[in-house]
Amino acid sequence: MEINGFTPSEAIFNNPLKTDKQSSGVSFDSFFKDSLDKVNDKQVAADELTKGFVSGKNVDINDVMLAGEEAKISLQLAVQIRNKVVEAVQELTRMQL
Structure with missing residues (x-):
């Protein structure tokens, strides 16, 4: 599909967090754990x-x-990230199907 002369590539729609044999991406839980370890x-x-x-x-004292x-x-x-994730989960649970 082409919109206004722009043709999106497949790389835009690939999930960067998926972990399969072809992708060397990082899973969400390991990314989250690494981020918390850095904090x-x-x-x-x-x-x-x-x-x-x-x-x-x-x-x-400046370094301190x-x-x-x-x-x-x-x-x-x-x-704040945790709060947004909790808020998103709560919003999903309130959603009517």
Whole structure:
């Protein structure tokens, strides 16, 4: 089908998260787990920098503040994504067939 001179390619309609023998995509659960692991790593790194700063080690306050803010923002993003997923599931359960 051609719309206004634009012919869509098959790559647009392929699912990038599907995992079959021909595709090297990532499954949703592994993508979600990896993302949460990254958020956790940022939290741990910020905590370690804070502990190092408080204990008197040679840690720059700018690094402590940046790591803390990055961890905070990544956690807020994860919470908002979770909220949107829960909202979408609730909307699907309310949908009448």
